[in-house]
Amino acid sequence: MITAERKPLEELIEYVKPYKRILLLGCNECVTVCAAGGRKEVGLLASGLQMALLKSGISIDIRQHTLERQCDPEYVEEIVSMIAGVDAVVSMACGCGVQQLAMRYKDKPIFPAVNTKFMGASERQGVWAERCQGCGNCLLGETGGICPIARCAKQLMNGPCGGSAGGHCEISEDVDCAWQLIWDRLKALGKEESFVEITPAKDWRSGGGSGPRKIIREDLAE
Amino acid sequence: MKNFEPVIVAFCCHYCAYTAADMAGSQRLPYPANVKIVRVPCSGKVDALHIVKAFEKGADGVYVAGCLEGDCHFKSGNTKAARRVEYVRKYMEEIGIEPERLEMVYLSAGMGYRFAEVATTITEKIRELGPSPIKSATAGQTGQVAC
Known part of the structure; x- marks a missing residue:
């Protein structure tokens, strides 16, 4: 929401x-x-x-x-x-x-x-956390269902930075390191190989980099 | 203000404070008539909107009376009510009403004496604070004297 x-x-x-x-x-x-x-x-x-x-x-x-x-x-x-x-x-x-x-x-x-x-999800009663930045090209399928764009402070695409310690991000003890979460989940799913695959530089045009976005569904649009 | 009689709204949980008020009556314990009781099925039923509306409609003070900690009939209604009261107190500061005019108190059904004591203490505190600034502002606009 x-x-x-x-x-x-x-x-x-x-x-x-x-x-x-x-x-x-x-x-x-x-x-x-x-x-x-x-x-x-x-x-x-x-x-x-x-x-x-x-x-x-x-x-x-x-x-x-x-x-x-x-x-x-x-x-x-x-x-x-x-x-x-x-x-x-x-x-x-x-x-x-x-x-x-x-x-x-x-x-x-x-x-x-x-x-x-x-755009966030409810963590518990009265607490909402950011989960999606609408980048327009979802990569959750490769990252174990955890978004490095919305949840990594640096929006890194290939693993954590040096600021990840004890599962936390260097910006705050209250912020989980998204890449730690991704690694833990990939390991639990037995998909560690996804982690070593290099993700190329992201094309941000789909994420608002080329101006305001619009969706036109030909079958619905009048 | 010499002749000021505050209007105090007390949201009382059916399982504790309301029964305690009843007991205070049976024990012939006097408490100020300024306190207007609203019986609620649980203090957790009291919403921020109920409290804010009470002040808007002219209450000088409001308190929510719930069960003693750990004794809520619905497990945690009283702790939820306490958090809501805290939230409204902050909102009152934003509005410009002294947050001391709102309180959360805890009672058990057997505490008739405590009910009378709380009602008296809160009435006296509000009497000292004077009329709610909202009531005074409304009276100022309509040309009536706040009482």
Whole structure:
């Protein structure tokens, strides 16, 4: 999922204080799962904002709504009438949702309420860790299902650097060395030979190196 | 503030604090009428949103009363509630409400005396802190006097 964290209240107050009526818009997808911008977080932020603004003597009508998804035009279309009744929108979705809104509602100021972080997985309740950088050419099949691009600080392709010690990365004791994990897993699978195969320099064009990417499925695209 | 009577919301677990409040009543132990009890099936049921809403709607203080450590009927509801209370306290700082207005307390069903004591102590603490800044700001906007 795409992970995110709420922006500090102070920053959000600066965004909304010039307006009289705003719509706080959540998203039922990734940001709900990582507890950053779902229906509950919309309620919490609306309440917190309302109180913080009241303290500064500002009164704003904060309306709340949560869409099934903000990154799809079909869902964004649902809120035409709501948008018409407000001066600005604060989106609690990831950056994709914010941009989808901005593209559809061109005359309405749209602000992000969260900082979009990374594509991650849940390690345990309340903990999310980066697992994928969307390089566009997945090599997990060769690395025992552990990604050296997302999980190695240097994005090394052929084994660990000298900073790997005791299974940890030199940047922090809390970070596992991705190549140690890869080696352990390959060994457990009896696929040690994969480790000695030299991976050539990666072509980063598929990973955003040649500008914004797009997928076009001919059979689906209209 | 001389005539200030705080409004305090106490989220009380059905298996401990709520029964303790009942016991305090049976034992004729007085505790301040400022404390408004909300019975919950477990302190772990109390969400950050419930607490924040209580402050938004005019509470001067809030406390969550759960079972003693290791005694939760649902195993870990009380420890989850404590973590949530800590989270909301940090959020309150961001909003500009003194985090001391929110507390987590632990009781057992047999602690009628402790229930009355906690209710009294927290009421006195909030009385000293004065009206919640949110209540004062709302009163300022509507032209009412905060009480």
